[in-house]
Amino acid sequence: MTQFDFFAPCPRGLEGPLATELRELASGVGAAAKIVPGAETPGGVHFRGGWAAAFAVNLHSRIASRVLLKIATGPYKDERDVFALALAQAWEEWFSARQTLRVDVTAVKSPLKSLEFTTLRIKDAICDRLREKTGSRPDIDTAHPEVRVFAFVTATHCTLYLDTSGEPLFKRGWRLDKGAAPLRENLAAGILRLSGWAPGQTLYDPMCGSGTFIAEATQIALGVPPGSDRRFAFEKLRGYDVSTWQQMKVDAMDLRRKAKSSRAHLGIYGSDISGDMLQKARANFERAGLPMPTLKQQDARSMTPPVNVPGVLIANPPYGERIEVRGRNARGEIVERGQGGGRDDAGGRGFSRAQPSAEESVDPEFFHALGDALKQRFVDWRAFVLTSDRGLPGLMRLRESQKTPLYNGALECRLFRFDMQAGSLKPNKPRPAVDDSGAEA
Numbered sequence: 397m398t399q400f401d402f403f404a405p406c407p408r409g410l411e412g413p414l415a416t417e418l419r420e421l422a423s424g425v426g427a428a429a430k431i432v433p434g435a436e437t438p439g440g441v442h443f444r445g446g447w448a449a450a451f452a453v454n455l456h457s458r459i460a461s462r463v464l465l466k467i468a469t470g471p472y473k474d475e476r477d478v479f480a481l482a483l484a485q486a487w488e489e490w491f492s493a494r495q496t497l498r499v500d501v502t503a504v505k506s507p508l509k510s511l512e513f514t515t516l517r518i519k520d521a522i523c524d525r526l527r528e529k530t531g532s533r534p535d536i537d538t539a540h541p542e543v544r545v546f547a548f549v550t551a552t553h554c555t556l557y558l559d560t561s562g563e564p565l566f567k568r569g570w571r572l573d574k575g576a577a578p579l580r581e582n583l584a585a586g587i588l589r590l591s592g593w594a595p596g597q598t599l600y601d602p603m604c605g606s607g608t609f610i611a612e613a614t615q616i617a618l619g620v621p622p623g624s625d626r627r628f629a630f631e632k633l634r635g636y637d638v639s640t641w642q643q644m645k646v647d648a649m650d651l652r653r654k655a656k657s658s659r660a661h662l663g664i665y666g667s668d669i670s671g672d673m674l675q676k677a678r679a680n681f682e683r684a685g686l687p688m689p690t691l692k693q694q695d696a697r698s699m700t701p702p703v704n705v706p707g708v709l710i711a712n713p714p715y716g717e718r719i720e721v722r723g724r725n726a727r728g729e730i731v732e733r734g735q736g737g738g739r740d741d742a743g744g745r746g747f748s749r750a751q752p753s754a755e756e757s758v759d760p761e762f763f764h765a766l767g768d769a770l771k772q773r774f775v776d777w778r779a780f781v782l783t784s785d786r787g788l789p790g791l792m793r794l795r796e797s798q799k800t801p802l803y804n805g806a807l808e809c810r811l812f813r814f815d816m817q818a819g820s821l822k823p824n825k826p827r828p829a830v831d832d833s834g835a836e837a
């Protein structure tokens with residue numbers, strides 16, 4: 397069986413969790429695919445294997461952003477060397493000139509003056525090669541290409557990869573209803589892994605928005621492969637192993653069908669202040685074919701544990717620059733300020749709107765209250781908060797036990813971990829915040 401080298405890029409900060417995930421895949425659900433995990437490198441993890449390994453990682457990895465098949469690597473001094481490297485590759489064996497193409501170049505410490513020019517030269521080389529071998533050139537389509545070529549350029553070497561994924565893997569195929577600032581699914585899955593949460597433990601997201609954490613957790617708990625509801629670029633490449641893929645896909649669809657009819661009580665809960673966001677979360681669960689989670693409309697400042705057994709709380713609160721805090725401000729006025737300057741999406745609850753002042757946009761009061769809610773009512777819980785605000789523990793008046801740098805797209809964030817131990821504040825007796833039947837209070 398032909399063996400290939402692959403590279404799986406991921407959000408920066410999640411290379412370790414992705415390497416662990418690939419090792420688990422190699423010995424677990426993807427064992428038959430004979431994945432050989434390789435080295436971690438900033439931005440992703442290498443692995444080796446045949447077509448089946450690429451299928452399995454595309455289908456089962458929750459953390460990878462793509463699976464790239466290595467075509468060639470070589471030293472270069474300038475764009476002419478990069479052009480020659482691309483021209484020498486047998487692209488005609490992988491795809492036809494009738495398919496549309498897109499080329500992307502990423503460079504680290506490269507002496508090349510213009511990445512745009514380098515991209516153009518690689519594209520020209522591939523088109524020249526195909527014209528020479530087949531008589532025609534592929535069209536370029538940057539929006540919806542059928543074939544993508546990625547080049548990674550370091551100070552001395554250029555590596556060419558053919559994409560086997562297509563749409564990035566965080567697009568699971570079911571999200572239509574986005575919140576104002578939804579997390580990427582692979583970042584949410586990586587954070588769940590970093591939190592140590594495991595199916596069977598209580599999970600609560602008090603600012604769940606469109607439901608990314610709880611949807612990922614539900615899929616994990618029910619064993620639904622993240623790629624079971626989407627197509628992949630390898631399905632349009634030449635010579636991929638169709639019968640192995642068909643069998644893997646049938647197995648994945650079976651797991652999805654079983655999940656839909658599951659009556660298992662998963663202990664996964666979400667709440668959000670916005671009724672509109674909860675509607676989006678419900679629509680996403682519906683489209684994903686997942687059993688409906690327990691959701692409640694609630695201000696996170698008055699949150700209480702959904703059950704009496706301590707669990708894991710995960711949240712990415714509104715970031716100053718992306719989406720703002722809603723609810724009552726320190727003066728008791730209701731502030732409803734979503735992205736787009738105060739769209740009323742509170743589900744027609746008749747909130748009156750106060751004009752925000754400059755000081756309110758930082759909203760320390762919200763984070764004080766959030767910290768107090770954790771200290772008073774979440775004793776023995778592990779709480780994880782993803783934020784771009786490094787001063788968040790100070791604002792919450794909590795000391796973090798761990799902080800992990802992570803990137804949400806281009807935004808540098810920290811995942812803060814707080815171990816909620818009984819402190820000077822006497823904890824309140826926990827009362828159910830979310831009714832186990834799924835009804836909203």
Ligand SMILES: C[S@@+](CC[C@H](N)C(=O)[O-])C[C@H]1O[C@@H](n2cnc3c(N)ncnc32)[C@H](O)[C@@H]1O
Pocket residue numbers: 575577578579602603604605606607608609667668669670673694695696697712713714715719720721722723
């Ligand atoms: C950054 S978004 C979370 C996005 C979410 N993780 C997702 O993937 O869609 C922040 C969320 O906090 C919610 N929010 C803002 N103020 C809140 C408050 N006082 N209590 C609870 N939720 C609040 C917003 O409605 C929004 O859904």
